[in-house]
Amino acid sequence: MTAGEGPDEPAGESAVETIQREMTVFARRARASAGRMHPELSLVSYTLLGHLEERGGCRATDLAAHYALDKSTVSRQVSALERTGLVERRLDPEDHRVQVLVLTDAGRRILAQVTESRRAAFKERLARWPAEDLERFAEYLARYNAWTPPPDEP
Amino acid sequence: MTAGEGPDEPAGESAVETIQREMTVFARRARASAGRMHPELSLVSYTLLGHLEERGGCRATDLAAHYALDKSTVSRQVSALERTGLVERRLDPEDHRVQVLVLTDAGRRILAQVTESRRAAFKERLARWPAEDLERFAEYLARYNAWTPPPDEP
């Protein structure tokens, strides 16, 4: 066995506890497997490229804010992506402080490739699920992620 | 805003694609937030301690196999946990190669504390969910995680 961590579901567990446990399992696994599946593109690089594709380019600071990463982290990630030719920096003529980051053709290609590979993995994993369950699961996940902490009031 | 990454849900997206996207978001966020919430106990340490509690002690090699980590990684993690007094190594009298790892009282206490803190966070996040949705979400997550890749056949 490579990775067990099987369904040891304690019986008298509440739904919330199950969700907590399964989310924890998933989080740790995702971290571990992401690198193995796509050595070309870490999870962070992948999401960064995805963001650039969606937005058609943006500033490093936007990426940092959006993903709650330090700007230095983004800076180095972007440097790496530039070095490997996946993104390009363009000096904003309006404001010489900012660099607009855009995907290169190579970046778009790699991104599509990894997305497809990931999609295939998900599809395989979810192949035997009834459509109705898929819909609901998708909705639940979106709802879960959409939650934002209430602002601390005085 | 600290971390946006909001619901930019592309419209014509399939359920599988939504699941993929939301799982990706969750994975990256979990990684980022786990450290901030519980600086005392990384996600890995937490799961390791949890495993020890469940099983009432086991060998480092078991942990490594179960969580698909290298034995050296586990070795260092365990060393750290021992240094901070959360686990204890006991030489197996049957086999002097193995060390049985067990939680100390302090370990049990910290584990319970972090578990409770995590549980509270989940509860808050899921507070407004109808019970039926919670049940289903829990079931879906468990089903998702229970999946194991089909063995590659020759």
Added chain:
DNA sequence: TCTTTTCAGTTGTACTATACAACCAGCGAG
């Protein structure tokens, strides 16, 4: 206008988690 403040980004430093490889120490089979 000139100065101060703010903002975008880079670089230096440090830490954590991780893997791989080399190694040591018991155990068991021949």
Added chain:
DNA sequence: CTCGCTGGTTGTATAGTACAACTGAAAAGA
């Protein structure tokens, strides 16, 4: 007893991250 296997540690390297200090450019105030 020696050889190979197994459990574990240590050396080394890498990735990802944060924080702090810095640079250069724009914006705001005097």
